[in-house]
Amino acid sequence: xxxxxxxxxxxxxxxxxxxxxxxxxxxxxxxxxxxxxxxxxxxxxxxxxxxxxxxxxxxxxxxxxxxxxxxxxxxxxxxxxxxxxxxxxxxxxxxxxxxxxxxxxxxxxxxxxxxxxxxxxxxxxxxxxxxxxxxxxxxxxxxxxxxxxx
Amino acid sequence: xxxxxxxxxxxxxxxxxxxxxxxxxxxxxxxxxxxxxxxxxxxxxxxxxxxxxxxxxxxxxxxxxxxxxxxxxxxxxxxxxxxxxxxxxxxxxxxxxxxxxxxxxxxxxxxxxxxxxxxxxxxxxxxxxxxxxxxxxxxxxxxxxxxxxx
DNA sequence: ACTTTCGTGCAATAAAATTGCAAATGACCG
DNA sequence: CGGTCATTTGCAATTTTATTGCACGAAAGT
Numbered sequence: 489x490x491x492x493x494x495x496x497x498x499x500x501x502x503x504x505x506x507x508x509x510x511x512x513x514x515x516x517x518x519x520x521x522x523x524x525x526x527x528x529x530x531x532x533x534x535x536x537x538x539x540x541x542x543x544x545x546x547x548x549x550x551x552x553x554x555x556x557x558x559x560x561x562x563x564x565x566x567x568x569x570x571x572x573x574x575x576x577x578x579x580x581x582x583x584x585x586x587x588x589x590x591x592x593x594x595x596x597x598x599x600x601x602x603x604x605x606x607x608x609x610x611x612x613x614x615x616x617x618x619x620x621x622x623x624x625x626x627x628x629x630x631x632x633x634x635x636x637x638x
Numbered sequence: 639x640x641x642x643x644x645x646x647x648x649x650x651x652x653x654x655x656x657x658x659x660x661x662x663x664x665x666x667x668x669x670x671x672x673x674x675x676x677x678x679x680x681x682x683x684x685x686x687x688x689x690x691x692x693x694x695x696x697x698x699x700x701x702x703x704x705x706x707x708x709x710x711x712x713x714x715x716x717x718x719x720x721x722x723x724x725x726x727x728x729x730x731x732x733x734x735x736x737x738x739x740x741x742x743x744x745x746x747x748x749x750x751x752x753x754x755x756x757x758x759x760x761x762x763x764x765x766x767x768x769x770x771x772x773x774x775x776x777x778x779x780x781x782x783x784x785x786x787x788x
Numbered sequence: 789a790c791t792t793t794c795g796t797g798c799a800a801t802a803a804a805a806t807t808g809c810a811a812a813t814g815a816c817c818g
Numbered sequence: 819c820g821g822t823c824a825t826t827t828g829c830a831a832t833t834t835t836a837t838t839g840c841a842c843g844a845a846a847g848t
Contacts, residue, residue, distance in 0.1 A: 497697070500690035504654070507835060518797045523836070525795095536693045540650035542786050543686045547647070549786050554736060554743055556706075571780035578787040583780035586704065590774060593704055597786055624740060630721035630733035634689055634784060636697050636747055637728040657804065668828045673805070675826095 489534070492517065493525060494638045497534065500526070501635045504538050541634070544597060551598040552626035556590040560619040567591055570617065579607055639684070642667065644788045646675060647684065651785045654688050691784070694747060701748040702776035706740040710769040717741055720767065729757055 492515050499511060512522035529535045544550065559566055567585045574583045574594055582595035598604050604623075612618045642665050649661060662672035679685045694700065709716055717735045724733045724744055732745035748754050754773075762768045 497690070497692065501692065502689065503687060504690045505688040508837095509835070519835090520798080520837080521796050532696070533693050534696045536691045537653060538655040538688065538690055539652065539784055540647070540654045540688055541686045541784055542647060542651065542788070543683050544786055546682065546684045547786050547788050552734070554734070567778075571778070575781040580781060581785065582782050584702070584704070584776045585778040585780065586774035586776055588772065588774045592780075593774065622738065624736035624738045624743065626734045626736055628717075628721070628735040630735065630742075631725040631730060632732050634691055635731065636692050636694055636699050638692070638697050658806095659804070669804090670806080670829080671827050677806095 493529065493534075496522070496525060497529065497638045498635075500535065501638075549597045549599055551596075551600065551604070552629070553596045553598060553604060554624045554626065555594045555596065556622045556624075557592040557594065557618055558589065558620040559591045560617045562591060566617055570611075573616070574611060577607055577611070579603060643675060643679065643684075646672070647679065647788045648785075650676070650685065651788075699747045699749055701746075701750065701754070702779070703746045703748060703754060704774045704776065705744045705746065706772045706774075707742040707744065707768055708739065708770040709741045710767045712741060716767055720761075723766070724761060727757055727761070729753060 495515050496511060499506065499514065508523050508526070509519050511526070512519045515522060517525070526535075544552075557570070559570060570592055571583050571585060574580050574592070579596050579598055580594055581597050582593075584593050585591060586593055596604070596607070598607075608621075608623075612621055645665050646661060649656065649664065658673050658676070659669050661676070662669045665672060667675070676685075694702075707720070709720060720742060721733050721735060724730050724742070729746050729748055730744050731747050732743075734743050735741060736743055746754070746757070748757075758771075758773075762771055
């Protein structure tokens, strides 16, 4: 992982649709060397995968919400059980157990209020061990990236 | 946006490194038709971009934290100002203004505690109009996807 | 100084994307 | 229904891109 690898990672995190020849030129390497480096980054698992990022609005998912959850019983197995349940929801795009007052934080991508209503009904029913939850609606997205500084 | 387009979007959100020929076969189309559909999805902006997703651990960013922020003065311009400042931080990968008690929520990807220390120093100094903030460390990631249901 | 290891560039080859064109499909209207 | 227009499709040719073998060169260890 030298300077060239870092540069490649930065470039690929921004736009992975570039051709190998382009990348090679930018980092100042021959296409073959460049390709071999990228392949190695895949093989060693530094690059997890290549994905298409959709425009949420154009894909019909306009609402975003963040829910912080406090459980009744806080044991490890209870938190795990709650997360397992949350993960199954397609609208849940991020689910974390966290330190501090709250036990879990969920990030949702929703079509409309009805979808949120149905989801909260499933996740926060009586039997689900949830003591309290706070729903915050995203008003403005200042930044949203998958990019990790390297 | 018919059934085939949706299927393509699902496939591309999971793995955009597949060849056009593979995709074409999965959705039951000729390579040329398939390619034209994908290009159209790009042109219409449904597909925003193609990116490489890194393994955070292998890229040297092991810590994740979520900070909820309450501002002193809540006006639109103050929130905007705070978000603008937060966005500039490379460790901040998501920054939202939200409804409810808290004004903003930040998602951080960190190397170590020192980085967090330095960042909080910059964002939550006296002059930054922040009344209170709560830092929750991510203990376990149940789910983390860029995939939007289509 | 010698060997080993690793990364590099070049050139040939294989694979994939892209395009033009004619046929097929399907929605709309008299 | 029958006809027209717009759109989408598949095929085949072409272009572009990825991939591989190989020999050379730099750096590290002995």
